Amino acid sequence: MGMHMNFSDDEYPSDFEDLREIVTTVETPLRPIPEIRMHISRFLDGADMDEVYPRLFLGDCDAAMNEAYLRKNGITHILNAAGNTCGPAPVKTGKSFYKDQSLVYLGLNLIDLPFINISVHFEKASAFIEEALSSGGKVLVHCRQGRSRSAAIVAAFLMMCRGMTAANALTMLRKKREIRPNNGFLQHLANLDLNLFRTKLEKMREECSSSSSSSPSSSASASRSSSPSPNCEETESESDNKEQKNSKEESEKKSEKEDKKEREEEDEEESEEEDEEESEEEGDEESEEEEVVVEEEEEEEEEEEEEEEEEEEEEEEEEEEEEEEEESEEEEEKSEEEEEEEESEVCEEESEDEEEEESEEYEEESEEEEEEEESEEYEEESEEYEEESEEESDEEESEEESDGESEDSSNNNHQ
Numbered sequence: 001m002g003m004h005m006n007f008s009d010d011e012y013p014s015d016f017e018d019l020r021e022i023v024t025t026v027e028t029p030l031r032p033i034p035e036i037r038m039h040i041s042r043f044l045d046g047a048d049m050d051e052v053y054p055r056l057f058l059g060d061c062d063a064a065m066n067e068a069y070l071r072k073n074g075i076t077h078i079l080n081a082a083g084n085t086c087g088p089a090p091v092k093t094g095k096s097f098y099k100d101q102s103l104v105y106l107g108l109n110l111i112d113l114p115f116i117n118i119s120v121h122f123e124k125a126s127a128f129i130e131e132a133l134s135s136g137g138k139v140l141v142h143c144r145q146g147r148s149r150s151a152a153i154v155a156a157f158l159m160m161c162r163g164m165t166a167a168n169a170l171t172m173l174r175k176k177r178e179i180r181p182n183n184g185f186l187q188h189l190a191n192l193d194l195n196l197f198r199t200k201l202e203k204m205r206e207e208c209s210s211s212s213s214s215s216p217s218s219s220a221s222a223s224r225s226s227s228p229s230p231n232c233e234e235t236e237s238e239s240d241n242k243e244q245k246n247s248k249e250e251s252e253k254k255s256e257k258e259d260k261k262e263r264e265e266e267d268e269e270e271s272e273e274e275d276e277e278e279s280e281e282e283g284d285e286e287s288e289e290e291e292v293v294v295e296e297e298e299e300e301e302e303e304e305e306e307e308e309e310e311e312e313e314e315e316e317e318e319e320e321e322e323e324e325e326e327e328s329e330e331e332e333e334k335s336e337e338e339e340e341e342e343e344s345e346v347c348e349e350e351s352e353d354e355e356e357e358e359s360e361e362y363e364e365e366s367e368e369e370e371e372e373e374e375s376e377e378y379e380e381e382s383e384e385y386e387e388e389s390e391e392e393s394d395e396e397e398s399e400e401e402s403d404g405e406s407e408d409s410s411n412n413n414h415q
Helices: 016-025 067-072 118-134 149-161 166-176 183-214 219-224 236-267 269-283 285-414
Strands: 049-053 056-059 077-080 104-107 139-142
Touching: 016 166, 016 183, 049 149, 049 166, 056 149, 077 118, 104 118, 118 139, 118 149, 118 183, 139 149, 149 166, 149 183, 166 183
Parallel strands: 056 139, 077 104, 077 139
Antiparallel strands: 049 056
């Protein structure tokens, strides 16, 4: 039994180029944010988040860490798409950060780089958001800026749980918030879009085949049956003809589109190259901004490390200077000690010389005194000798006189 599938243009999957065109061309209007009147205050007040779907919010890390603002908006669930612990610029919140608010928390280990496979988190994150919304809660999905990682997660939820295509999901999000998933994440969303379309197609085929097998086998009963299923109950020839016709029309449209595209590419090759460069630059803007943030943080860390190194060097220099000062002081002390020793030696020598001189002088004085004493003794002796000699002479004279007198007396007597 043949079958025919009716799909509108916007139900077909989009490729990477289509999705990149959406996130670079769909304009985001100036929009108010919940509970805040002025647009300019969304960054100053740490309240940069937008309600992109009923009770589903997209925001940045400042809004996620603004506990008062979360309470004001009734947020019950937090999905942190930048909860990486080893990569650059993580948003370190976690369950313990929200323990006072009793918020339900889920952290994803994601880095905003094109080669990261974000699709491994689509199912878990979508289940978390679906459970929160079905329980009547409000969910804030955030990363650092609320533009790339968190936007890709919310788009995947809308595709997996709300039946949207990637193009519809990104267009809706772009009109609510200025999102810009990186090129790698856009490719994962395009792959998810194709897989969901294939799954939908297989499901419809199964439904058609089961519906065909349950219908009466005879042509008579088939003619008596009620109105056929809108998309499945057709004759084989009619469905084949329609399929061929549709495929032919699609191929013709595709060829026309390709021809038109080739002509446009030939006519506007230079402008397209410029547009591609601009779109690539815009597509990489967020990653570049985050890289700038990472570089700034790394520069700050390097500056801190340099400051620490400089402080360490200064401390080492101070220690070296102190050591040098100590050494110089020790050398000075040693030199002073040596000088003192030399001075003491000189003093000792001088004292010895003085002592020798004094001893010599003393000896000389003692010799002089001895000589004087000897001379005095000699003089005394000589004086004594003279006195003795005088006394002797006096005695002799007296004797002579006495002898003379006696002679005189004797002479007188004789007379």
